[in-house]
Amino acid sequence: MNTLKMKDWGLGLGKHVVIAGPCSVETEKQIDDLCNSFEHEPQIGMFRGGIWKPRTRPGNFEGLGEEALPWLQKVKSRLHIPVCVEVANTSHVEAALKHDIDVLWIGARTTVNPFSVQEIADSLRGVDIPVMVKNPINPDLALWVGALERMHDVGINKLAAIHRGFADPYDKIYRNKPNWNLAMQLKLELPEIEIINDPSHISGKWEMVQSVAQRALNFGIDGLMIETHPTPAEAWSDARQQLNPEQLLTLLKEISFRERIDFENQIPENLKEMRNSIDHIDQKLIDLLSDRFHLIDKVGAYKKAHELSVYQGGRWKDVLESRIKLGTEKDMSEKFMKNLLIAIHDESIKRQEKQIANKDVEPLTII
Structure with missing residues (x-):
């Protein structure tokens, strides 16, 4: 029996929130360039940036860490929207809270480990901050729900799920197979929760991001998290799946947001x-x-x-x-x-x- 029965969920960003920003925060100029592109775009409701990057193998760029957090504070003052970062341990949580980050998200590699999720949850006990939880790498609905429950049990009431797809070594189309039925099953099990789709990680290729985003909206997903970089070809991580700002804004003009009917009388x-x-x-x-x-x-x-x-x-x-x-x-x-x-x-x-x-x-x- 799940414990998620709260009615006051959600990130408070309204319908069809769009979260945009780079896979990794690399330079202050990179962040300034994105702010210049997003400054007059009301559809961008939250800014994302990877500060700590859990990579599959050592030797790849693993993020700048805490030194990049002040640049995200500049985003808040310029764009007047919340900023979010991924946290994977208690030291990440402490640094993010110290720099007044608005929203935290837990990544797929962390969600798969209940011990890690519980440590993060314990470090947030008594803290009023929204948390988004990505699905685990493997298609395990119980792990996904369990991570949300662990956050809720320490008093985190503003929760959202991020659907970023699931590892499948046999799938040749997607980087991470979407398994839409699992996202819909989460919605059935936790109807009050918002689900944000991450078409960047599902597609793995910038050319597919729009079609995956549209399919997510067709399923009634509540919002999108799209990786955006001023010059994707020069990105220090996940260059292949990132859009440039112009491509992102074109995508937002061309996709069709769908209304979901939740009550019979509607x-x-x-x-x-x-x-x-x-x-x-x-x-x-x-x-x-x-x-x-x-x-x-x-x-x-x-x-x-x-x-x-x-x-x-x-x-x-x-x-x-x-x-x-x-x-x-x-x-x-x-x-x-x-x-x-x-x-x-x-x-x-x-x-x-x-x-x-x-x-x-x-x-x-x-x-």
Whole structure:
């Protein structure tokens, strides 16, 4: 049972907050150049900057540390917006608080370790500061929720989640696979919390940032965190995924922010009618699947009686090919059909194995 029941969450920045700034704070001039670009852009609601950079391997640039924090104070005075930095241990927290940083975020490499998260939480006990928590590197919803709970348990009420994608060595499209369903599951579990999407870390390539950002907004994500550098090609870290200010401002003009309807009384009547029709069709689908699995149980009983193996490769190959063909002919994608059929097949195998293992099942001699 989760402890996150507060109603006063959020960072207080309104809808569709845009957080922008460099992956790493490098020079004072870099920060001045970004301030010049953002000075008259009301859509930029918060400035981000990496001060401490936890790198996968030693020898890469790991951030300037505390010496760069005064430059972020200049951002506050010039742009009149909050600034945020990543913290990974208690000394980072102390330095950030000493330099009047407005918002802290916990990175993916830290979220994965409950010991580290708890140490940071304990160092923030009694401190009134908003905290954003990135998803862990691996797709583990419980770790993500747990990190938010640890912050809440020490009195941090202003919380947000950052969806930056999950490591997947087999994915060739994204740097970090988005796994949108996990972000949506977090929203279902913690409906009061804001979720900020980080399309920079998901895409890993500046050319994909806009499409990922738009997809996030289509899912009803509350805001965006986009890495921005005056000259990305010269960036000291993550150069490939950063936009320059002009690209960022073009992106903000071209993407479409989506409204999310949270309450039934806000739903337009025509949309409500379409949803009712979908509910009716879903009921039919569930009834049909139930009928199919009852037949599968009979197949399992037959295989038990005749000592047949549960998996029949030729039959499965025929089902997969023929059903994918039927689906694509009715405007469904091949990928969707394959995933659907695999899920049904896996459940069918489990049910047949259960039939074979159950001594009380009467074996069938005919189907």
